Amino acid sequence: MSGEITLFVNPTAGHGRGAGAAQPAARALRAAGFSVRTVVGADADDALTRARRAVRGGTGALIAVGGDGMTSLALQAVAGTDTPLGVVAVGTGNDIARSLGLPVRDPAGAGRVIAQALKEGRSRSIDLGRVGGRWYGSVLASGFDSRVNDRANRMRWPAGRLRYDAAILAELAGLRAVPYRLRLDDGPPLETDATLVAVGNGPSYGGGMRICADARLDDGLLDVTVVGECGRTTLLRVFPRVYRGTHLAHPAVTVHRAAKVTLETATPGETVTGYADGEPLGPLPLTVEAVPAAVRVLAPEPAGP
Incomplete structure (x- = not known):
């Protein structure tokens, strides 16, 4: 492994952190004895070009410094290669780092974990979700939660998880179910009215909301959480349980597992945007595939199932 490590930095993540x-x-x-160089792009496209150049050049690791958006961008450069990914999580959500058991908002601690893994030659393979040519590590959101994402991305206050909470409250005013058509693997289409559908490679999004609480990063499957038609009162009552993952036991919630999932709306002209790792993918229909062992990460082994 090369002794040179590349820091892939988003200087604006976490309000400048x-x-x-x-x-x-x-x-x-x-x-720990490693040579470090830093890559900062003029914009996302330029940053990704520079990161891919570093990977092709044989860097020993690509270390994403920022939030989930920066980690997602780094995934586009390292997925399917032998270059391991490290994460120094200092953003707003940091769900990918959490799911990997890495320090959050502790850059020195994260750096030490990464350095130790590199010195020991220790990395862990995890799955990724893939939509067309784009990879994601945490959750693909659609429906109510994608509208929340859209609103939260436009907001400048409050910061952190409270931004998502505020966006949720604002979107409740227009709460409605969407007629979905789902296809799981090669099974028949499943039509259902749903408030939201989330497809998890990992368990959480939005800064710790465990929408796909039982999703594992190394089982070769996607967890599909379907929240059926429900009113504002029900959603407000169930919402706090999402942070613990206990919402999965609610009768309005159904969970499926599949290696391939197609999401589309069953109503002509209905537009629903899909977001993955907090970044917009585009409108449905979208087909997601689980790709086993798609990337190596510099992270601790999971404690257990």
């Missing part, structure tokens, strides 16, 4: 986080992470890596 990204720029400052790169320094303690770099110090931890240098203290």
Whole structure:
């Protein structure tokens, strides 16, 4: 493995924490004997081009410094290659880092975990979801939660998880079910009216909302959480349970598992946008595939099933 490590930095992540986080992470890596270079793009496309160039050039690891958006961008560069991914999570949601058991908003601690894994030659293979040519690590959201994502991305206040909570309350005013048509693997179409449908490679989104609480990163399957038609009162009553994952026991919630999932609306002209890792993918229909062992990550082994 090359002794040179590439820090892939989003300087604006976490209201400016990204720029400052790169320094303690770099110090931890240098203290372990690694040479560190930093990649910062002018925009997302330029950053991805630079990251892919580093991967092709044989960098020992690509370390994403930022939030889930930066980690998702790094996945586009390392998925399907032998280059391991490290995550220094200093963004708003940090769901990918949480699902990997990595430190959150502790760049020096994350740097030490990554350095130790590199010194020991230890990495872990995890699955990814793939939609066309795009990879994702956590959850694909559609329906009510994608409208919440859309609103939260437009908001500048409040910060952190509270932004999603505020966006949820605002979207409740227009709450309605969407007629979905789902296809799981090669099974027959399943038509259902749903408030939201989430397809999880990992368990959480939105800063710790465990919408697909039982999803595992190494089982070769996607967890599909379908929240059926429900009113505002029911949704408000169930919502706090999402952070613990206990909402899965509610009678309005159904969970499926499949290696391939197609989502589409059953009503002509109905537009629903899909988001993955908090980034817009485009309108349904979308087909998601689970790709086993798609990327190597510098993270602890899971404690158990």
